[in-house]
Amino acid sequence: MPVTIRDVATASGVHMSTVSRTFSAPHLVNPETRSRVLAIAEQLGYRPNRAARALITGRTHNLGLIVADLANPFFPPLIKAAEGQARQRDHHIFVADANEDPLVEEELVLAMAKQVDGVLLCSPRMSNSVIEQLSRDVPLVVVNRSIPGLPCVVMDVGQGARRAVEHLVELGHRQLALLGGPRGSWTNREIRRSAVAAARLAGAELAIISPNPPTEEGGYAAAELVVRDPATAVLAYNDLMAIGLLEGLDELGVGVPDQVSVVGIDDIELARRTRPKLTTVATPAGAAGRAAVDMLLQHGDDRRTTAQAVLQTELVVRESTAPPSAAAAGAETSNRE
Amino acid sequence: MPVTIRDVATASGVHMSTVSRTFSAPHLVNPETRSRVLAIAEQLGYRPNRAARALITGRTHNLGLIVADLANPFFPPLIKAAEGQARQRDHHIFVADANEDPLVEEELVLAMAKQVDGVLLCSPRMSNSVIEQLSRDVPLVVVNRSIPGLPCVVMDVGQGARRAVEHLVELGHRQLALLGGPRGSWTNREIRRSAVAAARLAGAELAIISPNPPTEEGGYAAAELVVRDPATAVLAYNDLMAIGLLEGLDELGVGVPDQVSVVGIDDIELARRTRPKLTTVATPAGAAGRAAVDMLLQHGDDRRTTAQAVLQTELVVRESTAPPSAAAAGAETSNRE
DNA sequence: ATGAAAGCGCTAACAT
């Protein structure tokens, strides 16, 4: 039923190889023949079978993209940017959701391996060694994680976390809390490391509440813990958690930023729309997606360069941060009511 | 570099075909040989090349899934459910984002055609005829749209819209507005049709504000139009728009539900978290994803049955709807201030 | 139970 290269060949009275050339190396075929073949192909509705072609060329013109969780609004902009970039380079992107599960992640890479020219691993939860292992089967570019020897695209969340802490300290906060993300997250470790260092440097205390699911629910559920802590300001692993925290605090009657300041990370679309609007560390998701695609595509030609792109982040101050209130400040000496 | 079936054959001292059988028809091979081959394959890290296998069997064990917009939170639950179902059936799902663009959509289907056993088209923006055309190249299941002769999974949004209108009327509203979605959306037409009918039946007026981008921005931007309209209650094309509208109205100092009631459609996660919590028509996205996968998979065996699954929707009343206020009710006779 | 051979749709030398 599907029309093959052979059908086109017979119908246009040339050999298969000529039809093949018409598509993959047009300049090698007589213009007249070419247009005739093209016409027939069009008329027959012929479409080259990319899978069959890949079997021999070794290039599928497909890229795989695996994300930890499709439902996290941080990813769609990254994915869309990657798709746009890939399209420009005549490639297609197949997305798959790993469900925050390292095993699923691994299985997906293996399943994709032979059908794509490379895989973008976004915020992988697998161990470094598993990723290194996998990278022998298929070219990999890792996003949101740094692994020595592998091409990586990371956002400088460490710098972002530092800026966030500095911002809070400048406002007068001395008791901070960090709402950590999931285990196995490189980003989480980076944030914690920088936040701890920055707090120490500024002479502020930093309580760590961790691990938590990197979701709104996670932030929402953590609201109680935050309230029990003497912290007057909290930095969350990502915007989703920060937003959940906002809701949780509101539910508990704790005013933001009056009683507690909240900072997120990512600057997802929604961060502009909360009440109060969320102060957050903007990460360039779109740029990361494009960079990752570029690295994957050029990595194919030259397997030696394993560049590590570091993208800058930026603190966006909105309404969820303010100086600690007199009431809260007093809590350090007197008891809370 | 990649290890092939031939490598395994030589290493285990049997013929390729035996290795092949070990994987695709284990019962046809001697248990001893089988375990030996399996051991060697494991040790060599052999993975059958699905693409090569597909060339001959005609089945890739991959499914394509194309969504109108990955950034719409309505889709992730559907996608995740579809992936789960596919995994159970030993299939993988490749997702792609059509960017609300019919042309991109078509291109994606064509690109996927030979690499998947079928494609799930979610909320397609293409014309019926284009879809019908494409369905000759690759098995298609359409979600959120009804096309005669094609297997479809639709949510009964018409019934949902009717219930929403009835709910509003029961509360006492007589001036309603419908915030429509994008052109080319089957769902949009269904909603409009049912809402109009239900309003007429109930003796209420229904203004139609359309088309709008089916996004938060779309709803936000429409707030002004809503305020100019005498309507005391509005039904939005989806939750995203309803939430945007909530924000827009808030910005304009219009209280919800005190001055205007708002109803969404979809019941996305976020709808539970807005302030006020959104009254909405819940659509069973997960069930739709699973049903679509099932249809696609059984459709492969039996091309004649083109079932149309209709999934029920349900009105979820939360806090964004209330009786019209005296002030607003008075606006019909006196002038608004 | 296993081997031999043909071929899926296509491309890539190598001829001519």
Add this chain to the structure above:
DNA sequence: ATGTTAGCGCTTTCAT
């Protein structure tokens, strides 16, 4: 500029 041939990695008759 075009045809011939071989073969990518795998499955599937058909023999044995």
